[in-house]
Amino acid sequence: MKLGQWIGFFALVISLYILWELRQLLLLMFAAVLIATSLNQLARKLRKFGVPRPASVLVALGIFLAVLVGFFFIIVPPFVSQFQELTSTKLPQVLQLFDSWRNQLTKLISPQMSQYLPDVNSLNNQVQPLLQGLAGRSLAFFSSSLGVILNFLLVIVLTLMLLAQPTSYRKAFVRLFPSFYRRRADGILDQCEFALGKWIIGALISMTVVACLSVIGLWALGIPVPLAQGVLAGLLNFIPNIGPTFSVVLPMAISLLDAPWKAGAVFIVYFLIQQFETNLLTPYVMAQQVSLLPAVTLLAQVFFATFFGILGFLLALPLTVVGQVWVQEVLVKDVLDQWNTKQENERELVVVSDSLQPDEFRETTDTEIQS
Structure with missing residues (x-):
């Protein structure tokens, strides 16, 4: 070099x-x-x-x-x-x-098996270190709350x-590219803005539907504060794969304290809502807006959470939407497709030159020159 x-x-x-x-x-x-x-x-x-x-x-x-x-x-x-x-x-x-x-279960099983059943004291000994660690993390969170x-x-x-001034900042970003590519970069930014807008609309539709269905289901079961918990379920739906799991924990815990059967009913309601959202609502909405494969969504969440922390985890989906546009436009269309076209043209030229004899090729060239 x-x-x-x-x-x-x-x-x-x-x-x-x-x-x-x-x-x-x-x-x-x-x-x-x-x-x-x-x-x-x-x-x-x-x-x-x-x-x-x-x-x-x-x-x-x-x-x-x-x-x-x-x-x-x-x-x-x-x-x-x-x-x-x-x-x-x-x-x-x-x-x-x-x-x-x-105590009721120990009466039904043998004494040898009952010694393996956990009691309240053992659970307390196991949960206490977890609570102490949680308290330490909470203090660390509040100590860094000023930074947040x-x-x-x-x-x-x-x-x-x-x-x-959106235009001024956009022009400044486009000037970071070489002069021959600035018009193309500006067009890619248009596509990124369009894809982000479509994704935001689709995400808002899904979040609103999940929130409304959760409020209706919790209200029908008589769970306290259904509006707050339904809105939380809709907001956590912004984080696929993991957010819906977190959203069901609190209503199940509250319903378990009221009546044990309500916890199972809350789980069934949330399960049906997520099945409706995953299999019917999201494919229809995102087909009209922007599509992301489920495997790509999960891998993007793991990747951005690993390298960028909680903020990267929250922004994994919009980052994936923008990254998908840049990969399709720059890597696929501007590099790979053009490289394939260039190779095909060279291959066609080699085939034509091999099919002509030297005299025929010379006569054809002379005729083309004369014409």
């Missing part, structure tokens, strides 16, 4: 290292781009009704802040009270119920800046 090539190689390695060190900041920037794209889509819908751009942006921001504040007022207080009741009152009742079940707040404020500020 020449000196210039070595310099370019080291510059590439240093750039990749800097990007890796700034990965959390880049994820926060992508989160701001995602929120700004969502609000920009809403502002465009409002502009179709004759609303000016500044007013439509303000309305979109107002709706976003209203949803954010409503979440904290509707979801957080009921869960705090339910968690306090669960730990102070209901948990001892569950332990007593478990102890009574164990600052990151949240950074995302909000970046979102406002992107909404105020």
